[in-house]
Amino acid sequence: MKRIAIFGSGSGTNAEQILKHFEESDLARVHLVLTNSKDAGIIKRARNYAVPVLIFTSEQLNNGYVLEKLRALKIDLVVLAGFLKRIPGNLIEAFPDRIVNIHPSLLPDYGGEGMYGMKVHQAVVENEEEESGITIHYVSEEYDEGEIIFQEAVEIDLEDSPKDVAYKVQELEHRHYPAVIEWVITEMEE
Numbered sequence: 001m002k003r004i005a006i007f008g009s010g011s012g013t014n015a016e017q018i019l020k021h022f023e024e025s026d027l028a029r030v031h032l033v034l035t036n037s038k039d040a041g042i043i044k045r046a047r048n049y050a051v052p053v054l055i056f057t058s059e060q061l062n063n064g065y066v067l068e069k070l071r072a073l074k075i076d077l078v079v080l081a082g083f084l085k086r087i088p089g090n091l092i093e094a095f096p097d098r099i100v101n102i103h104p105s106l107l108p109d110y111g112g113e114g115m116y117g118m119k120v121h122q123a124v125v126e127n128e129e130e131e132s133g134i135t136i137h138y139v140s141e142e143y144d145e146g147e148i149i150f151q152e153a154v155e156i157d158l159e160d161s162p163k164d165v166a167y168k169v170q171e172l173e174h175r176h177y178p179a180v181i182e183w184v185i186t187e188m189e190e
């Protein structure tokens, strides 16, 4: 059984799908949810699944405190689900190819620092893109630049608002992220 930790800063709808997916899995279980925001919706969602929550400061993320917590719980895979802080080098070194992220666009388009959530969808609509989508990738020290594991596109209609695009992209995220994490875990076991 692999042990998963989820990092998130916001509502936590993706985290919830992952919690649900692995609740009774033979492969892995979520053992910790971590957030940098004491008001994040992800906290309540984790508690609904009786999963412990760690709220941490930026200093604790960077000074090794968070890493120690992950080590103490023997975490095998770190999953970022709407986590908006940069992952420090100490975590990336400790979890090589063991940190995955989901981004709400078809990277390398609409990625990089400051490109997250609705900002992505607004830019996509402003540029009258005909499609957007999701990217699931390994995490490196640069925002949104790690090796891509999975992408899926969705069509955008001219009349779609940023909210409409967000809805379409979120549907893809919820459909694919748990399954792709499961695939990553299967690869780890080989």
Ligand code: GAR
Residues within 6 Å of the ligand: 008, 009, 010, 011, 012, 013, 014, 015, 081, 082, 083, 084, 102, 103, 104, 115, 116, 117, 170, 173
């Ligand atoms: C998701 O759409 C995720 O792709 C995005 O934040 C949202 C979190 O929603 N992440 C980024 O933009 C990272 N650059 P959730 O909290 O409901 O899962």
